[in-house]
Amino acid sequence: MKRIVSVLLAVILPLALASCSEEDMGSSSAPAQTPVPASSAVSSDEPETTPEPVNSSEAEEQEMDVPVPENFVLITGGTFDMGSPDTEPWRGQDEAPHTVTVSDFYMDAFELTQEEYQSVTGENPSNFVGENLPVENISWLDAVSYCNARSQQEGLTPAYEVEGETVTWNRAANGYRLPTEAEWEYACRAGTVTPFNTETSISAEKSNYWGSYPYLIEDNYFSQGNLETKPGIYRESTVEVDSFAPNAWGLYNMHGNVGEWVWDFYGAYDTSAQTDPTGPASGTRRVYRGGGWNDFAKNLRSAYRAAAPAASASFNIGIRLVRSASAGSGNVEGITMQTNTNKVGKVLIAYFSWGGNTRGIAEEIQSQTGADLFEITPVTPYSSDYNTVLDEAQGDQNAQARPELANHVEDMGQYDTIILGYPNWWASIPMPVATFLEEYDFAGKTIVPFCSHGGGRFGQSLTAIAKLAPDAEMREGLAINYSGGSGMPDDVSKWLDQNKIKVNE
Numbered sequence: 001m002k003r004i005v006s007v008l009l010a011v012i013l014p015l016a017l018a019s020c021s022e023e024d025m026g027s028s029s030a031p032a033q034t035p036v037p038a039s040s041a042v043s044s045d046e047p048e049t050t051p052e053p054v055n056s057s058e059a060e061e062q063e064m065d066v067p068v069p070e071n072f073v074l075i076t077g078g079t080f081d082m083g084s085p086d087t088e089p090w091r092g093q094d095e096a097p098h099t100v101t102v103s104d105f106y107m108d109a110f111e112l113t114q115e116e117y118q119s120v121t122g123e124n125p126s127n128f129v130g131e132n133l134p135v136e137n138i139s140w141l142d143a144v145s146y147c148n149a150r151s152q153q154e155g156l157t158p159a160y161e162v163e164g165e166t167v168t169w170n171r172a173a174n175g176y177r178l179p180t181e182a183e184w185e186y187a188c189r190a191g192t193v194t195p196f197n198t199e200t201s202i203s204a205e206k207s208n209y210w211g212s213y214p215y216l217i218e219d220n221y222f223s224q225g226n227l228e229t230k231p232g233i234y235r236e237s238t239v240e241v242d243s244f245a246p247n248a249w250g251l252y253n254m255h256g257n258v259g260e261w262v263w264d265f266y267g268a269y270d271t272s273a274q275t276d277p278t279g280p281a282s283g284t285r286r287v288y289r290g291g292g293w294n295d296f297a298k299n300l301r302s303a304y305r306a307a308a309p310a311a312s313a314s315f316n317i318g319i320r321l322v323r324s325a326s327a328g329s330g331n332v333e334g335i336t337m338q339t340n341t342n343k344v345g346k347v348l349i350a351y352f353s354w355g356g357n358t359r360g361i362a363e364e365i366q367s368q369t370g371a372d373l374f375e376i377t378p379v380t381p382y383s384s385d386y387n388t389v390l391d392e393a394q395g396d397q398n399a400q401a402r403p404e405l406a407n408h409v410e411d412m413g414q415y416d417t418i419i420l421g422y423p424n425w426w427a428s429i430p431m432p433v434a435t436f437l438e439e440y441d442f443a444g445k446t447i448v449p450f451c452s453h454g455g456g457r458f459g460q461s462l463t464a465i466a467k468l469a470p471d472a473e474m475r476e477g478l479a480i481n482y483s484g485g486s487g488m489p490d491d492v493s494k495w496l497d498q499n500k501i502k503v504n505e
């Protein structure tokens with residue numbers, strides 16, 4: 001099916017764009033068979049997002065003389081506003097708007113499939129199995145390794161040199177690589193300035209996500225008539241990479257299905273005008289974009305940023321490959337800062353609970369380990385009424401509030417490992433947990449998360465923790481459905497053993 005779609009792309013898109021000038025299409029540097037995005041996709045009254053082609057013959061650049069592979073689309077460089085405006089609902093504070101210019105590059109129209117991954121590595125780590133499903137459950141380091149292996153297999157110059165925790169990107173290389181965060185958002189937006197590239201509140205008929213939670217559902221549980229998009233299907237798995245319609249530049253599933261690793265370390269944006277930015281030179285987390293099959297729509301937004309350790313893998317994270325359209329110069333070195341202490345040491349169980357499910361799990365962990373127990377309690381507790389707490393807690397999340405806490409850990413320095421528990425509230429952490437994470441220095445400590453949930457597992461809560469405690473090591477989490485039932489103690493025991501946390505004899 002993917003090959004059929006690629007043939008259609010090659011035939012239909014050039015015809016659809018035939019009315020545009022060659023300068024608009026950038027066809028002078030694109031292979032004839034390659035679909036090329038048209039700058040006419042951008043409204044003329046929004047000049048800040050209009051592609052402004054970058055001269056690929058500038059000093060220290062040269063045209064790549066290697067044929068572009070099947071399914072890759074030429075993304076004509078230009079200038080756009082990266083990030084989100086203050087008025088965008090459910091935006092993060094790390095989405096500061098700033099002007100960015102990117103050069104031409106080629107991007108795969110599709111997420112990398114399991115067939116493509118297995119043909120190079122001989123392995124398929126995916127949770128959901130199917131040749132044309134996206135590969136997932138791969139780490140950032142796995143992604144970099146795949147890029148190099150496929151480049152070598154096809155006689156290309158590998159883009160990356162890996163030495164321990166340091167990965168260096170050779171910008172002159174013609175091999176496969178991950179997009180930068182700026183390249184990814186530019187391609188995802190395809191000239192749009194709205195939260196989604198559909199220019200509407202994206203529906204489950206146009207993207208694979210937890211369709212029961214469309215954009216702004218958090219504000220409209222009891223008045224869904226106000227929603228632009230009504231709740232839809234939740235597929236509970238990935239779908240084939242050529243599902244749904246592509247964006248205006250011919251790219252499929254930029255919103256949903258699986259998140260996609262990018263090159264950049266996670267960190268605050270440099271808000272000055274940037275050209276081909278590559279993110280911080282060092283860090284502890286790598287960024288992934290786009291949201292996955294089990295995410296809420298708010299976490300599929302074009303500007304949303306997720307982050308995880310480079311060695312971690314998840315059933316909702318995959319990759320999309322790019323190739324440079326022209327050779328750059330110099331190397332970009334990425335140094336992963338060490339957070340791993342390899343020490344469990346003294347353990348604190350810190351948890352927030354509203355309905356009692358998380359408290360029950362925390363008490364079971366305490367009974368098995370004998371660790372200290374600390375309940376995260378806000379000065380002003382949330383209402384015990386379900387309908388009221390929906391409004392209170394969602395209001396806090398939307399405002400990224402930091403509720404004042406009623407109690408505090410007297411000596412956090414004595415603890416080496418923090419077992420952190422919370423209910424998964426709307427695919428993230430409750431805001432009292434955010435207050436707790438910002439109150440203490442977790443550098444050099446280990447955080448082992450667990451959550452109670454109603455079907456969404458961790459959602460984007462691990463990303464929230466990773467952002468708020470960037471200098472802590474994060475270990476394997478435990479997601480318990482509601483209270484966990486009779487099997488919960490055994491699940492806890494296996495999880496503690498997996499994380500090498502000693503239990504009482």
